[in-house]
Amino acid sequence: MLNLHLTDRSALPAYMQLYTQMRDQIRSGGIPYGMRLPSVRSLMQQLGTSKTTVESAYHMLLTEGYAVSRPKSGIYAANPFGASQPAPPSAGTDRTLSGPLPKGPAEEAHRIDFRPSAVDAQLFPMRSWRKMLHDTLDRSGEKINKYGDPQGEYAFRTVLADYLRNSRCVVCVPEQIVVGTGIHYSVGILAKLFAGIGRIAFEEPGFAPVREHFNQYGFRIEPVPVTEKGISVEALEQSCAEAVYITPSHQFPTGSVMPYPERERLLRWAQTKNAYIIEDDYDGEFRYSVKPIPSLQGLDRDGRVIYIGTFSKVFTPALRMNYMVLPLTLVEKMNNVNYLFDGPSRIDQWAMQSFIEQGHWYRHIRRMRKTYGKKHHRFIGLIRDYLGEHVRITGHSAGLHIQLTVDTNRTSGILVERAAAEGVKVYDLQEMWMKPVPSERPQIYLGFGGVSEQQMEEGIVLLKKAWEGLWEEA
Amino acid sequence: MLNLHLTDRSALPAYMQLYTQMRDQIRSGGIPYGMRLPSVRSLMQQLGTSKTTVESAYHMLLTEGYAVSRPKSGIYAANPFGASQPAPPSAGTDRTLSGPLPKGPAEEAHRIDFRPSAVDAQLFPMRSWRKMLHDTLDRSGEKINKYGDPQGEYAFRTVLADYLRNSRCVVCVPEQIVVGTGIHYSVGILAKLFAGIGRIAFEEPGFAPVREHFNQYGFRIEPVPVTEKGISVEALEQSCAEAVYITPSHQFPTGSVMPYPERERLLRWAQTKNAYIIEDDYDGEFRYSVKPIPSLQGLDRDGRVIYIGTFSKVFTPALRMNYMVLPLTLVEKMNNVNYLFDGPSRIDQWAMQSFIEQGHWYRHIRRMRKTYGKKHHRFIGLIRDYLGEHVRITGHSAGLHIQLTVDTNRTSGILVERAAAEGVKVYDLQEMWMKPVPSERPQIYLGFGGVSEQQMEEGIVLLKKAWEGLWEEA
Numbered sequence: 001m002l003n004l005h006l007t008d009r010s011a012l013p014a015y016m017q018l019y020t021q022m023r024d025q026i027r028s029g030g031i032p033y034g035m036r037l038p039s040v041r042s043l044m045q046q047l048g049t050s051k052t053t054v055e056s057a058y059h060m061l062l063t064e065g066y067a068v069s070r071p072k073s074g075i076y077a078a079n080p081f082g083a084s085q086p087a088p089p090s091a092g093t094d095r096t097l098s099g100p101l102p103k104g105p106a107e108e109a110h111r112i113d114f115r116p117s118a119v120d121a122q123l124f125p126m127r128s129w130r131k132m133l134h135d136t137l138d139r140s141g142e143k144i145n146k147y148g149d150p151q152g153e154y155a156f157r158t159v160l161a162d163y164l165r166n167s168r169c170v171v172c173v174p175e176q177i178v179v180g181t182g183i184h185y186s187v188g189i190l191a192k193l194f195a196g197i198g199r200i201a202f203e204e205p206g207f208a209p210v211r212e213h214f215n216q217y218g219f220r221i222e223p224v225p226v227t228e229k230g231i232s233v234e235a236l237e238q239s240c241a242e243a244v245y246i247t248p249s250h251q252f253p254t255g256s257v258m259p260y261p262e263r264e265r266l267l268r269w270a271q272t273k274n275a276y277i278i279e280d281d282y283d284g285e286f287r288y289s290v291k292p293i294p295s296l297q298g299l300d301r302d303g304r305v306i307y308i309g310t311f312s313k314v315f316t317p318a319l320r321m322n323y324m325v326l327p328l329t330l331v332e333k334m335n336n337v338n339y340l341f342d343g344p345s346r347i348d349q350w351a352m353q354s355f356i357e358q359g360h361w362y363r364h365i366r367r368m369r370k371t372y373g374k375k376h377h378r379f380i381g382l383i384r385d386y387l388g389e390h391v392r393i394t395g396h397s398a399g400l401h402i403q404l405t406v407d408t409n410r411t412s413g414i415l416v417e418r419a420a421a422e423g424v425k426v427y428d429l430q431e432m433w434m435k436p437v438p439s440e441r442p443q444i445y446l447g448f449g450g451v452s453e454q455q456m457e458e459g460i461v462l463l464k465k466a467w468e469g470l471w472e473e474a
Numbered sequence: 475m476l477n478l479h480l481t482d483r484s485a486l487p488a489y490m491q492l493y494t495q496m497r498d499q500i501r502s503g504g505i506p507y508g509m510r511l512p513s514v515r516s517l518m519q520q521l522g523t524s525k526t527t528v529e530s531a532y533h534m535l536l537t538e539g540y541a542v543s544r545p546k547s548g549i550y551a552a553n554p555f556g557a558s559q560p561a562p563p564s565a566g567t568d569r570t571l572s573g574p575l576p577k578g579p580a581e582e583a584h585r586i587d588f589r590p591s592a593v594d595a596q597l598f599p600m601r602s603w604r605k606m607l608h609d610t611l612d613r614s615g616e617k618i619n620k621y622g623d624p625q626g627e628y629a630f631r632t633v634l635a636d637y638l639r640n641s642r643c644v645v646c647v648p649e650q651i652v653v654g655t656g657i658h659y660s661v662g663i664l665a666k667l668f669a670g671i672g673r674i675a676f677e678e679p680g681f682a683p684v685r686e687h688f689n690q691y692g693f694r695i696e697p698v699p700v701t702e703k704g705i706s707v708e709a710l711e712q713s714c715a716e717a718v719y720i721t722p723s724h725q726f727p728t729g730s731v732m733p734y735p736e737r738e739r740l741l742r743w744a745q746t747k748n749a750y751i752i753e754d755d756y757d758g759e760f761r762y763s764v765k766p767i768p769s770l771q772g773l774d775r776d777g778r779v780i781y782i783g784t785f786s787k788v789f790t791p792a793l794r795m796n797y798m799v800l801p802l803t804l805v806e807k808m809n810n811v812n813y814l815f816d817g818p819s820r821i822d823q824w825a826m827q828s829f830i831e832q833g834h835w836y837r838h839i840r841r842m843r844k845t846y847g848k849k850h851h852r853f854i855g856l857i858r859d860y861l862g863e864h865v866r867i868t869g870h871s872a873g874l875h876i877q878l879t880v881d882t883n884r885t886s887g888i889l890v891e892r893a894a895a896e897g898v899k900v901y902d903l904q905e906m907w908m909k910p911v912p913s914e915r916p917q918i919y920l921g922f923g924g925v926s927e928q929q930m931e932e933g934i935v936l937l938k939k940a941w942e943g944l945w946e947e948a
Contacts (some may be wrong), residue, residue, distance in 0.1 A: 012768055012772065013773070015775075016643070016645075016768075016772060016773070019645070020639065020645070056775060059775065060645070060775060086916040100885065104836060117621060118619055118620060118625060119619045121615070121616045121617075121618050121619035121621060122717060124618050124619065126611055129611070130607070130608060130611050131605075131608050133608075133611075134604060134607075134608070137600055137604050137607075139505055140792070141595070142595045143595075143792070144598050144790050144792050145592055145593045145594060145598065145790060145791070145792070145923075145924055146592060146593035146594050146791060146792065146924075147591060147786075147791045147792075148791075148792060165494065169486055169490070170748060171490075171493070171494070171534070172577055179815040181655055181817065181818065182816030182818070184815060184816040185816040188662055192690065198826055207811070212769050212812060216811070236872075237710065245766055288735075294490070298486065298490060299487065299490065301489075301530060301533065301534060312621075315624075316618050316619055316623075317619070317620060317621045318614070318617070318618050318619070318620065318819065318820040318821055319819050319820050319821065320820065321819070337690070338683070338686060341657040341658060342656030342657070342658040342659040342794060343655065343794060344794060344818065344819065344820065345654065345792065345793050345795070345819055346793075346794065347793065348819055348822070423586070449617055449619075450620075468797065
């Protein structure tokens with residue numbers, strides 16, 4: 001007999017008491033998975049309660065997957081997240097899912113993952129960041145109990161504006177900056193400020209998540225081809241777009257960099273069409289062996305550029321902090337639209353302000369740039385050594401990823417598959433296309449930020465093994 | 475002669491070099507506000523540059539407010555944020571604002587602010603939170619360089635699910651929880667999940683920011699009157715709403731609590747109409763001298779309730795962290811809609827997980843409840859002592875604010891004004907109405923979370939002084 005009790009003194013109704021007690025016992029193992037649960041009638045008798053009570057509790061357990069019903073046999077305890085678990089029986093209720101619940105983030109199955117978004121964990125400035133948090137909490141005093149400025153802490157934005165001017169030639173005052181939690185946060189705000197705009201051009205291939213996000217907000221997407229000089233301004237000029245999203249410092253995913261003349265032409269387009277340019281400078285801080293090109297925003301004299309930057313690459317994606325610099329017209333518009341904001345923790349903003357003010361930030365960037373420069377050099381060297389003339393490396397003048405064009409007549413899908421079979425995760429450029437077109441040679445992109453030099457070598461050796469035999473005959 | 479230099483070796487074009495140098499000198503005081511700047515011609519000569527270069531730089535300085543043009547006199551350096559600063563001259567460009575830029579959050583002008591959203595700064599568990607952050611960073615290891623689960627850290631959601639079950643009778647599994655940065659974040663996600671829903675009912679009066687946010691997303695708002703038992707379910711049944719946003723544990727702003735029978739009736743409405751109920755339990759942890767009523771979500775057997783809670787009241791609004799519990803149907807829908815998320819810092823989520831797991835959270839809530847219970851008791855006592863029979867107190871069984879109905883024939887606006895003249899900020903209930911109706915007696919709401927007991931007494935004494943003479947003749 002199960003250990004179950006109903007009481008009048010609970011705030012919960014009887015069916016809820018029964019449901020929670022049984023569920024908790026299933027969760028804790030008190031009722032083991034697979035055990036047959038008492039029949040409705042016997043539980044009614046044991047607890048002296050109504051049929052409705054027992055049936056309601058069972059109904060909840062069934063629809064949440066803590067129990068499964070086997071026809072002509074009874075109801076059995078089950079692990080709702082068990083891999084071998086059948087989907088909960090459809091009881092025709094709203095609570096029933098068509099499949100098992102997702103199980104949280106899947107465990108990484110690859111030994112080596114050339115994930116473009118990963119950064120180097122060893123480089124995180126653990127000691128100084130801990131000190132910043134510590135000191136910031138010490139000094140927070142009465143500020144700690146208030147909401148603060150939804151656009152971001154003003155003093156933090158002041159420090160950010162200085163950094164952006166010094167490092168990225170971004171011209172702005174703190175009033176133009178919106179501190180956020182990531183690119184989707186920024187896009188959410190832009191979607192409101194862009195009321196009246198119908199069509200947005202995107203690089204093709206381009207960063208699919210942002211494209212999809214704008215699409216969800218109801219904008220029409222116009223794909224515009226990417227050349228070795230970034231987005232084709234000529235093609236953009238032919239389009240009907242009223243805004244464009246680009247990654248001119250290091251195009252995602254191809255890695256191309258937009259040269260100065262193209263930038264000027266793009267700005268002229270925006271000025272003529274009264275269009276907006278969203279400049280996503282996601283990894284503009286990292287640049288190797290080429291003269292830095294200032295941000296588009298800094299070249300813009302007509303308030304057409306929205307600049308977006310992030311702490312995810314230079315600092316850590318775990319912090320979830322980014323910023324957007326709006327032209328003054330959009331600042332004005334923003335001030336008339338309330339309730340846009342739920343930005344990052346004030347405490348983190350205070351800590352980051354100190355981190356920058358005290359010089360840690362600049363030192364950290366220099367260190368990152370140096371380490372990534374070294375890793376980048378090594379990465380290119382390894383690819384040349386092991387994959388040789390079978391691949392062409394492009395997009396490697398900046399950032400944390402490169403593009404490979406592979407000399408084979410197989411598809412990029414095959415290349416990804418073969419690599420995966422050797423335990424190496426590489427990324428298919430096709431997936432970043434809105435309307436994929438078959439390219440003459442398959443293209444793959446790989447990030448080197450999150451792998452150690454040793455993993456890097458191991459990964460490239462495995463790639464050689466995976467792809468050998470696929471090479472096009474010379 | 476100003477210290478300005480142009481060089482070919484800069485990454486910036488000449489006009490940008492000139493602009494940034496002049497602006498930085500104006501900012502640093504090298505060029506004092508009010509100083510007349512050189513004429514275009516003389517700068518051209520000094521720098522050996524073109525007219526376009528100088529004019530472009532001046533144009534940027536003018537439109538950003540670092541310079542002002544005085545007709546027939548010249549161009550003068552200016553403080554773009556100076557109070558006595560005239561608006562930048564309209565040069566017919568997109569960069570010109572119609573007024574001066576906002577200056578960041580305004581300084582609080584009131585001596586005592588009964589702000590309903592403020593919490594007690596003294597109660598923030600500084601030591602233990604610092605320790606959690608410290609330990610969490612120590613243990614973060616390789617996790618620190620990855621994005622993590624956009625829905626929120628899975629282990630944190632597991633701990634949250636347990637807390638919600640134990641404390642608020644919320645029935646859920648971690649897969650149903652979405653960790654966010656605040657109510658606007660949650661509303662942004664719901665707005666997408668509610669595709670197909672046209673009308674949402676709101677409490678009238680109700681929490682205006684959420685109402686306005688849904689309105690901005692294109693939903694039709696149906697105001698439904700609030701009684702002493704929360705939203706009028708009877709009126710809701712007459713409406714065409716397909717969803718309703720409510721604060722049943724402590725209605726905002728009136729403070730009424732929805733009794734059990736009304737909750738059951740509301741759930742029946744949702745089941746019959748296939749409608750959703752958004753339960754915002756913003757301060758449900760605080761409850762005085764009344765038996766706790768479990769969350770609506772815990773009573774829901776049909777997956778109609780979305781539960782939203784926050785760390786802003788019990789912990790601190792500075793953290794910007796909240797959570798939403800979705801019914802399983804919406805979880806399924808959510809899993810099919812990508813790119814919704816940019817939640818709070820992973821580091822903060824790990825720290826909060828430890829804070830809860832190690833028991834700090836429960837201790838903290840008990841301490842908060844005790845302190846707020848005491849403050850609440852004192853607050854009611856002071857109001858009765860000083861304002862006596864001239865006011866009626868309602869909505870005081872829970873939460874961090876109460877409602878006053880004042881015995882006067884003046885408007886609530888007058889009451890707020892008179893209070894402000896004495897340095898006390900109180901809040902006008904009218905502002906939370908969608909379509910304000912004149913009430914027989916004006917209504918004011920006051921929060922006591924953010925004021926000390928001493929400020930509380932001082933504030934009530936000043937309120938008596940402010941409102942004396944306005945009382946209705948007996």
